[in-house]
Amino acid sequence: MKLMKLISSDKILLGLVGLVAVGMSFIYLGKGAVTPPQSIQAKSAATASLTTNSRISALEKxxxxxxxxxxxxxxxxxxxxVSVSFSTGLKTEYARNQNVTKSTTKETDKTGGTRETTAVTDNNQVVxxxxxxxxxMVMEDRPEVAGVLIIAEGARDPKVREEIHTAVQTLLNIPSARITVRVMGGP
Known part of the structure; x- marks a missing residue:
C-alpha cells in the first residue's frame, strides 16, 4: 500500500516538474522573440547612428x-x-510648435469662501x-574640432612650421594646443 502511494506521489511530482519545465520554456521563448515593431525601431536607430557616423567621417575628410x-x-x-578629429557630433536643432494654455477656475463654496485654481499646459512638439x-530642421552646426595633426616636409623650418600652425588656428578658430605640426619623415 505504501509502495502504491509512493509511486503515485512520484508520478504527481514528475508531472508537476514537467509542467513547470514546459511553462518556463514558453516564458523563455516568448521573451526571446522580437516583435516586428521592436525590430524596426532597432534597425532604424542603428541606421541613424551609421548615417551620423558616416556624415561625421565625411565632414572630417x-x-x-x-x-x-x-x-x-x-x-x-x-x-x-592632414588629419582632423572631432570631439562632438553634429548639432541639429529642429523646429518646434510650442503651445502654452493657461486656464483659471474660480469656485465659491456655501460658506462664502472662494478658491482659485490655475492650470498651465505646455505642449512642445517637433514640426x-x-x-x-x-x-x-532649423539649424545644423558642424562638430567641434578636437585636434588637428599636420605632417609637412617644410616643417623642418621653424618659420614654415609656425606659419602652418597659425594658418590652421586662424582657419578653424581653435586653441593653439589642439594643433600639432610635425616634420614629414621617410622617403
Missing part, C-alpha cells in the same frame, strides 16, 4: 582636404598630410511636414 589644399599653397610647405518622416 572634407575638412582635411581643404586644409591640405590651403597648406600646399603655402611657400616652403612641400608635401603635406513634421505632412507626408514626411523627417522633422523640419
Amino acid at each position: 572634407e575638412l582635411e582636404s581643404k586644409l591640405q589644399a590651403n597648406i600646399l599653397q603655402m611657400e616652403g610647405a612641400g608635401k603635406v598630410q 513634421m511636414p505632412s507626408g514626411s518622416s523627417q522633422p523640419v
Whole structure:
C-alpha cells in the first residue's frame, strides 16, 4: 500500500516538474522573440547612428582636404598630410510648435469662501511636414574640432612650421594646443 502511494506521489511530482519545465520554456521563448515593431525601431536607430557616423567621417575628410589644399599653397610647405578629429557630433536643432494654455477656475463654496485654481499646459512638439518622416530642421552646426595633426616636409623650418600652425588656428578658430605640426619623415 505504501509502495502504491509512493509511486503515485512520484508520478504527481514528475508531472508537476514537467509542467513547470514546459511553462518556463514558453516564458523563455516568448521573451526571446522580437516583435516586428521592436525590430524596426532597432534597425532604424542603428541606421541613424551609421548615417551620423558616416556624415561625421565625411565632414572630417572634407575638412582635411581643404586644409591640405590651403597648406600646399603655402611657400616652403612641400608635401603635406592632414588629419582632423572631432570631439562632438553634429548639432541639429529642429523646429518646434510650442503651445502654452493657461486656464483659471474660480469656485465659491456655501460658506462664502472662494478658491482659485490655475492650470498651465505646455505642449512642445517637433514640426513634421505632412507626408514626411523627417522633422523640419532649423539649424545644423558642424562638430567641434578636437585636434588637428599636420605632417609637412617644410616643417623642418621653424618659420614654415609656425606659419602652418597659425594658418590652421586662424582657419578653424581653435586653441593653439589642439594643433600639432610635425616634420614629414621617410622617403
